[in-house]
Amino acid sequence: xxxxxxxxxxxxxxxxxxxxxxxxxxxxxxxxxxAEAASxxxxxGILGRHKSIGLTIFALAALRLAWNLASSRPDPPEHEPRYxxxxxxxxHAVLYALIFLLPVSxxxxxxxxxxxxxxxxxxxxxxxxxxxxxxxxxxxxVHGALFATLTAIVIIHSAAALYHHFxxxxxxxxxxxxxxxxxxx
Amino acid sequence: MRSxxxxxxxxxxxxxxxxxxxxxxxxxxxxxxxxxGVQQGAELEGxxxxxxxQIRFAPEAPAAGRFEVIxxxxxxxTDYDDRDEALRGPEFFDVERWPEGRFVAERxxxxxxxxxxxxxxxxxxxxxxxxxxxxxFSAEGTDATLAGEVAISRLEFGIGQGxxxxxxxxxxxxxxxxxxxxxx
Numbered sequence: 001x002x003x004x005x006x007x008x009x010x011x012x013x014x015x016x017x018x019x020x021x022x023x024x025x026x027x028x029x030x031x032x033x034x035a036e037a038a039s040x041x042x043x044x045g046i047l048g049r050h051k052s053i054g055l056t057i058f059a060l061a062a063l064r065l066a067w068n069l070a071s072s073r074p075d076p077p078e079h080e081p082r083y084x085x086x087x088x089x090x091x092h093a094v095l096y097a098l099i100f101l102l103p104v105s106x107x108x109x110x111x112x113x114x115x116x117x118x119x120x121x122x123x124x125x126x127x128x129x130x131x132x133x134x135x136x137x138x139x140x141x142v143h144g145a146l147f148a149t150l151t152a153i154v155i156i157h158s159a160a161a162l163y164h165h166f167x168x169x170x171x172x173x174x175x176x177x178x179x180x181x182x183x184x185x
Numbered sequence: 186m187r188s189x190x191x192x193x194x195x196x197x198x199x200x201x202x203x204x205x206x207x208x209x210x211x212x213x214x215x216x217x218x219x220x221x222g223v224q225q226g227a228e229l230e231g232x233x234x235x236x237x238x239q240i241r242f243a244p245e246a247p248a249a250g251r252f253e254v255i256x257x258x259x260x261x262x263t264d265y266d267d268r269d270e271a272l273r274g275p276e277f278f279d280v281e282r283w284p285e286g287r288f289v290a291e292r293x294x295x296x297x298x299x300x301x302x303x304x305x306x307x308x309x310x311x312x313x314x315x316x317x318x319x320x321x322f323s324a325e326g327t328d329a330t331l332a333g334e335v336a337i338s339r340l341e342f343g344i345g346q347g348x349x350x351x352x353x354x355x356x357x358x359x360x361x362x363x364x365x366x367x368x369x
Contacts (some may be wrong), residue, residue: 039348041349041351041354042346042348044224044225044354044355045225045353045354046227048226048354051225052367063334077216089289113264113265113268114227114229114231114263114264114265115224115227115265115268116227116228116229117225117227118225118226118227120226121226124226131264131265133265133266135241136213136265139296144200
């Protein structure tokens, strides 16, 4: 498997970044759920990790965006209707936007609550805003709404991939899977 | 009437005599008492909005000084109500039982220049422990600035009970910072 993308599939770098970010996003949801049920003490640990992973996701998504912009993308299936190409483009754009906005909204929320974000204890992020408690609850709502939107988009994204794979029987899902033989070369 | 007046003059004179050894300074409204702790690996800053500082000090005669600072613990402010509420609660300061913190110092030594050290006792919750506080004192006419910082261990004072004795998420060391604008 190649590092870079080819016309018939994403390379190792793009695939790794895609699935690592996907896994981390799921883990973020698990951590957020756990925090809600936890004691205040445990919350500090869980949310500390949630913030560090959020920053990791931001960095990996930025890396992936740069990688994809620098390399070509696999060819879409032949005869793919134009509206579906546009829909796919739009879905991916919104996905990226949400993956960037979620950590940013969390970062601003933390700063508003005068809780600077430490990256796994290695370094501390600067505060993007000075403490302003009245922003915390609205930002929490925004963070939650962004995640709800992300969930909806991920469902559409996954459904589209499965539709291509099982109904249209083309290679779109395989572009993002390692080691699977292409139906067409 | 005359004896009353005489008494007043005498008392006034006595107070003045003490003033010259170590005057009592009025603490200005811009004075601050803040602290920096570590939460989730990042520095967290907060302050006590309400405290009363009785500062008697003369740079030329530090030994005659006396500090008594009483802090209204409930006035703690870390810019986030949920956290402040937790800090006031039984697991941290327990302000219902111990509403005041207190620092009293009666031994002072010069550390060169405008630097001094106050040896005293700090009381937080139900624990009183010796504490030496380095500070600078610079006077200009009737104004003076008293500033410094000192590190304390929150756990030595029992601030953080139960699971909070674990310092993984909230560090033990807290830097206490003070900046007093004084006038006489």
